[in-house]
Each structure stands twice: as structure tokens, then as C-alpha cells.
Amino acid sequence: xxxxxxNKLIVDPAPLPVEKESAPGVLEAKVEAKxxxxxGTYLVENAVMQQIQQELNITLPGDFDxxxxxxxxxxxxxxxxxxxxxxxxxxxLYREQYYKHTGVLMHEIGxxxxxxxxxxxxxxxxxxxxxxxxxxxxxxxxxxxCFNPAKSAFIGWYDDKIITIDLRQSHFQVHRLYGTSDYxxxxxxxxxxxxxxxxxxxxxxxFNRATGINEQNDEADNEVTITKAQNxxxxxxxxxxxTAETININADPSYADVCITDTRNCDANPPSPTTVTxxxxxxxxxDNMAGWTDSYxxxxxxxxxxxSAGCPSYGEYWANPDTGVTPNMACCWCGGGSSxxxxxxxxxxxxxxxxxxxxxxxxxxxxxxxxxxxxxxxxxxxxxxxxxxxxx
Numbered sequence: 001x002x003x004x005x006x007n008k009l010i011v012d013p014a015p016l017p018v019e020k021e022s023a024p025g026v027l028e029a030k031v032e033a034k035x036x037x038x039x040g041t042y043l044v045e046n047a048v049m050q051q052i053q054q055e056l057n058i059t060l061p062g063d064f065d066x067x068x069x070x071x072x073x074x075x076x077x078x079x080x081x082x083x084x085x086x087x088x089x090x091x092x093l094y095r096e097q098y099y100k101h102t103g104v105l106m107h108e109i110g111x112x113x114x115x116x117x118x119x120x121x122x123x124x125x126x127x128x129x130x131x132x133x134x135x136x137x138x139x140x141x142x143x144x145x146c147f148n149p150a151k152s153a154f155i156g157w158y159d160d161k162i163i164t165i166d167l168r169q170s171h172f173q174v175h176r177l178y179g180t181s182d183y184x185x186x187x188x189x190x191x192x193x194x195x196x197x198x199x200x201x202x203x204x205x206x207f208n209r210a211t212g213i214n215e216q217n218d219e220a221d222n223e224v225t226i227t228k229a230q231n232x233x234x235x236x237x238x239x240x241x242x243t244a245e246t247i248n249i250n251a252d253p254s255y256a257d258v259c260i261t262d263t264r265n266c267d268a269n270p271p272s273p274t275t276v277t278x279x280x281x282x283x284x285x286x287d288n289m290a291g292w293t294d295s296y297x298x299x300x301x302x303x304x305x306x307x308s309a310g311c312p313s314y315g316e317y318w319a320n321p322d323t324g325v326t327p328n329m330a331c332c333w334c335g336g337g338s339s340x341x342x343x344x345x346x347x348x349x350x351x352x353x354x355x356x357x358x359x360x361x362x363x364x365x366x367x368x369x370x371x372x373x374x375x376x377x378x379x380x381x382x383x384x385x386x387x388x389x390x391x392x
Contacts, residue, residue: 008157085109128227179214
């Protein structure tokens with residue numbers, strides 16, 4: 001995380017009482033739980049939480065940003081998972097050896113930071129292997145990989161080197177893109193392009209340079225990638241063509257020249273450095289629908305606290321039972337309310353799948369199961385099926 005974020009996110013061991021530590025930042029807990037229950041894992045999680053709170057005399061999370069539980073075995077009927085985490089939360093749980101797997105560690109922390117899973121071209125969960133939210137890396141020596149362009153835009157680590165192109169306006173220009181592994185290079189001026197469509201989905205363009213912090217990338221090495229992410233607005237936009245005109249991996253830093261155009265050819269000459277300008281703030285006032293609450297009695301304030309701008313995760317769910325009005329219709333933060341004009345640009349991510357896909361080779365996701373209260377949403381990472389050379 002420190003490498004991918006360029007030290008914008010630093011993970012330090014928790015300062016625990018020395019007499020209670022089994023290792024720096026590690027507390028060992030022994031608990032009693034009914035392990036033959038179908039909910040065995042969650043009973044263990046709750047028992048461990050109670051034990052930690054008693055040992056440290058705190059209410060979790062206390063002063064901790066993340067709390068990682070590691071259990072020795074699988075408890076309950078479903079043992080196909082490697083780990084699970086809660087969206088926008090502090091709690092993660094790893095089973096057996098998977099706490100040693102950097103890719104699995106980062107994937108679950110990504111959920112804590114608010115990122116959902118990433119699907120591929122086949123539409124299935126977990127099949128985007130250009131970033132860690134597709135969960136492609138299993139191994140204690142694997143993990144030098146970051147996130148796809150949509151997730152990178154969501155997390156905001158490279159915001160000073162991202163631009164937004166509004167596809168509702170004419171555009172014909174070549175943009176020179178660099179990989180996130182070269183983000184710190186003084187020659188690197190642009191690592192991500194957001195294509196604003198005005199529809200219910202936007203696109204992000206990146207150069208998937210497979211070196212350095214991203215050298216164990218698992219798909220589309222050194223290629224230009226386009227990632228789709230959902231938002232909530234509905235307007236019209238023109239038809240555009242995106243062409244990777246040049247990919248030069250021998251240059252230092254390596255780059256890709258990408259032509260984005262609606263009707264005309266881009267200038268064949270190499271582009272000048274792209275100037276990154278901040279996204280303008282909203283210029284039109286908006287009022288939430290007066291008196292609106294969702295099916296659990298929560299107002300628009302909950303969605304502003306627990307979802308990203310545009311409400312890509314929860315905006316279409318939990319409509320008011322009497323009126324049928326959804327958060328996307330009622331709340332300004334979700335793109336609704338009394339005004340839809342000049343809304344702020346979204347930091348969107350792929351919406352979570354609503355039903356689990358239990359294919360053992362695709363590492364399925366869990367649905368956002370919690371109601372829109374302060375309770376978090378769970379996401380499970382399933383173990384991969386062994387390849388033929390791993391079989392006895």
C-alpha cells in the first residue's frame with residue numbers, strides 16, 4: 001500500500017502494551033465459540049472482538065485504523081474463502097496462511113477503503129486481472145501490483161496527474177500517458193484519464209506499465225487499458241474513438257500516446273505535456289427531497305457518510321417503501337434532489353455484485369448485505385482452485 005500510494009497511505013504496527021504483544025502490533029487471543037455452527041466464522045470474529053476489547057479496555061476500533069483478525073482454520077460449513085472484509089470499515093479477517101499473501105492483504109484493505117470487486121470483459125466478478133480488486137495474486141511472494149484506472153481514480157492517490165475529458169463536447173487530441181509505476185518521475189505528467197459520458201457509466205484510460213510497483217501485473221502488460229465504472233447521471237454524449245498510437249517501453253519513463261477523438265484525426269506529432277487542472281466545484285445549489293428516508297429510516301446523510309459521490313454502491317437500493325423514491329432520486333449527494341446541474345465529478349468504482357457467484361476459479365464476491373445503517377457491508381475473498389501442478 002505504501003508503494004502504490006507513494007507513501008500517502010502508511011501502515012504501522014499498532015502500539016500495544018508490551019506485556020500483551022506476541023509480536024509488534026499483534027495480540028494473541030484465545031476464545032470460546034461454537035465452531036460446529038453454520039455461522040462459526042462470525043461467532044469466532046465476535047468472540048475475538050469481545051476478547052480484544054476486554055484485554056485493551058477499549059471499544060473497537062479505538063485508535064486503530066484497521067484491525068486484522070487471523071484465524072488458524074475454517075469454522076462453519078463454507079470453507080472456500082481466503083479472507084473477508086467490510087466496506088468502508090476497519091475490520092478484516094484472514095484464514096490460515098492468507099495473511100502472508102500481499103495481494104490478498106491489499107485486496108481486503110481495498111474493501112475497507114471503499115473499493116468493490118473488479119470484473120472483466122466477460123462481466124463476471126473477479127476477472128479483471130489488471131488490478132488487485134480482481135484478486136489475481138495468491139502467494140507469499142506475489143503482490144507487486146496496484147489498482148486499475150477506475151479504482152485509482154476512486155482512491156485519489158494520483159489526483160494531481162489525472163484529467164477529465166467531457167465526451168459531450170468535441171475533442172480530438174493525443175495524450176501521453178505514463179504508468180503509475182512512473183508517477184513520481186518528473187517527466188510523467190499524466191497517469192489517468194477520466195472520460196465523462198454524462199450517462200450511468202464513465203470510463204478511465206490508463207497505461208498498464210508492468211514494472212516496479214506493478215511488475216507482477218497479471219493481465220494486459222504494457223498495454224493501454226479502458227475501465228468502465230458506474231455513476232448515476234443520464235444525459236447524451238457523442239461517439240468517440242480511442243486509439244493507442246504509440247507504446248514506447250524503451251523510453252525512460254515508458255509511455256503510451258493515446259488519441260481520443262470524436263470525428264477527426266488526432267495530430268500525428270507527439271503531444272506536449274498535458275496540464276492537469278482541478279475539477280471545478282458545483283455551481284448550482286441542490287436540496288435533498290424534504291422528509292425522505294429509505295426503507296430502513298435513514299436519510300440522505302447516511303449516503304453522504306458511507307458512499308462515494310454519485311452513490312455508485314447504494315444509490316439504486318432501499319427505496320422509500322411508500323413512495324418508491326430511491327437515494328439516487330432523493331439525495332443531492334447521489335445525483336438527485338431538487339437540482340441535477342453542474343454536479344461534481346465522481347470518484348466512481350464498479351458497483352458490487354448483488355448475488356454471490358460461487359465459481360471456485362473466479363473468486364466471487366458477496367452482496368452488500370447490510371441495511372443502510374452504520375453496520376458495514378461484507379465482502380468475501382474466496383480461495384482459488386488449485387492448478388494441475390498443485391494437485392497431489
